[in-house]
Amino acid sequence: MSTDEFQQMWKAYDVKLEKSLRLNLRLFQEVQSQKARSALRSLTVSRVIGIVIGILYVVLLVFAFWYVRTQPVMAVSFAVFIICSVIAIGMYIRELGVIRTISYGGNIVDTQQKLAGIQSSIIWTLRICWVQLPFWSTFFVSNELLRKGGREFLAIEIPIVLSLTIAAVVLYRNITVENLHTKKWITWWIRGTGIKSVTRAMEFMQEIEEFKKEG
Amino acid sequence: MNPTDQHAAFLQLIQDNKGILFKISHSYCHNRNDREDLMQEIVYQLWKSGQSFDTHRKFSTWMYRIALNVAISFYRRQRRSGLRIAFGGDLHLMEWEDRTEEDGEMEEKIELLQQFISQLGELDKALMILYLEEKSYREIAEVLGITETNVATKLSRIKGRLKQKFSNKNNFL
Numbered sequence: 040m041s042t043d044e045f046q047q048m049w050k051a052y053d054v055k056l057e058k059s060l061r062l063n064l065r066l067f068q069e070v071q072s073q074k075a076r077s078a079l080r081s082l083t084v085s086r087v088i089g090i091v092i093g094i095l096y097v098v099l100l101v102f103a104f105w106y107v108r109t110q111p112v113m114a115v116s117f118a119v120f121i122i123c124s125v126i127a128i129g130m131y132i133r134e135l136g137v138i139r140t141i142s143y144g145g146n147i148v149d150t151q152q153k154l155a156g157i158q159s160s161i162i163w164t165l166r167i168c169w170v171q172l173p174f175w176s177t178f179f180v181s182n183e184l185l186r187k188g189g190r191e192f193l194a195i196e197i198p199i200v201l202s203l204t205i206a207a208v209v210l211y212r213n214i215t216v217e218n219l220h221t222k223k224w225i226t227w228w229i230r231g232t233g234i235k236s237v238t239r240a241m242e243f244m245q246e247i248e249e250f251k252k253e254g
Numbered sequence: 255m256n257p258t259d260q261h262a263a264f265l266q267l268i269q270d271n272k273g274i275l276f277k278i279s280h281s282y283c284h285n286r287n288d289r290e291d292l293m294q295e296i297v298y299q300l301w302k303s304g305q306s307f308d309t310h311r312k313f314s315t316w317m318y319r320i321a322l323n324v325a326i327s328f329y330r331r332q333r334r335s336g337l338r339i340a341f342g343g344d345l346h347l348m349e350w351e352d353r354t355e356e357d358g359e360m361e362e363k364i365e366l367l368q369q370f371i372s373q374l375g376e377l378d379k380a381l382m383i384l385y386l387e388e389k390s391y392r393e394i395a396e397v398l399g400i401t402e403t404n405v406a407t408k409l410s411r412i413k414g415r416l417k418q419k420f421s422n423k424n425n426f427l
Contacts (some may be wrong), residue, residue: 045386045416048360048363049367049387052277056276112313141267142303143303143320143323144303144319144323146319146398147326147377147398148399149396151323151377166377246377247377250378
């Protein structure tokens with residue numbers, strides 16, 4: 040069978056469709072008035088929601104920081120929460136900017152690469168979230184608690200802070216795109232954070248890279 | 255052009271290209287309801303993107319880009335969520351009119367061709383559809399965003415596999 044025969048076959052399919060398909064014009068206006076369900080819209084909505092919630096969260100943190108500003112351990116903890124949240128919001132804003140540049144009218148490789156890139160970027164937000172881990176064990180440590188708790192308190196608190204610091208460093212270093220494929224415990228650890236869609240987006244990114252390669 | 259004329263012109267455009275919209279939807283979705291949803295989304299995106307169309311550029315390139323980008327994104331989203339988005343119950347944008355008597359052998363071949371296309375990766379599928387639509391290598395390269403040489407190499411591989419599939423089928427029969 041020559042390859043042109045496939046095109047002939049496709050043409051025959053076209054003729055068949057031309058004869059038997061009718062466009063439902065009545066429904067057309069309804070479709071136009073429907074809300075877009077596109078991938079772009081769902082990405083935009085999720086980022087906008089993330090930014091709004093993030094800003095509210097940062098406002099609360101700033102109030103809390105102001106309230107505890109004279110208590111060094113608490114103040115540092117809240118400062119770290121604020122910094123991490125602002126970085127995460129900044130990343131979402133940057134992604135929103137990228138989403139705005141995406142057009143379905145662009146070439147397929149570029150458009151799909153940008154879309155998959157945004158879907159996989161959640162990995163960076165996760166890393167930032169884990170950096171805060173040790174500070175969840177310090178944000179309540181007031182001057183009074185330090186004074187009254189004495190050595191007993193420090194004997195419990197210091198190992199906890201150290202363990203969480205080690206955990207934060209390990210997680211920060213290991214939650215990477217490459218490790219999603221090679222280290223099962225990472226995938227297990229961050230399950231439930233939409234990691235399946237991230238993995239698929241990454242696989243698709245690889246597929247796009249392969250597709251772009253010549254030869 | 256006033257909005258009514260614009261609307262009429264757009265409807266005509268969709269009417270003229272309904273076959274390719276159906277074929278793209280069919281290639282990316284196996285389920286009839288999903289196909290219907292995809293078709294609606296493509297039409298919606300074409301309408302929405304209409305104003306951004308640069309009249310100096312080739313219309314078909316623009317249309318294929320939008321249709322295929324939407325199809326790939328839709329396909330990936332559906333696969334991820336495992337859900338279909340309901341729209342309009344039993345209402346269908348494309349309807350079958352009187353079904354014609356089909357040539358059985360051709361029907362079988364088309365089915366085999368569709369089966370082959372549905373097994374390809376998302377990007378190869380787009381490449382194959384454009385080839386079957388008899389687009390030049392240059393236009394395929396422009397729609398996909400790869401070089402003409404790359405188009406030629408990939409197409410020759412895919413066509414080789416397709417030939418193999420058809421010859422196996424013939425030997426089997």
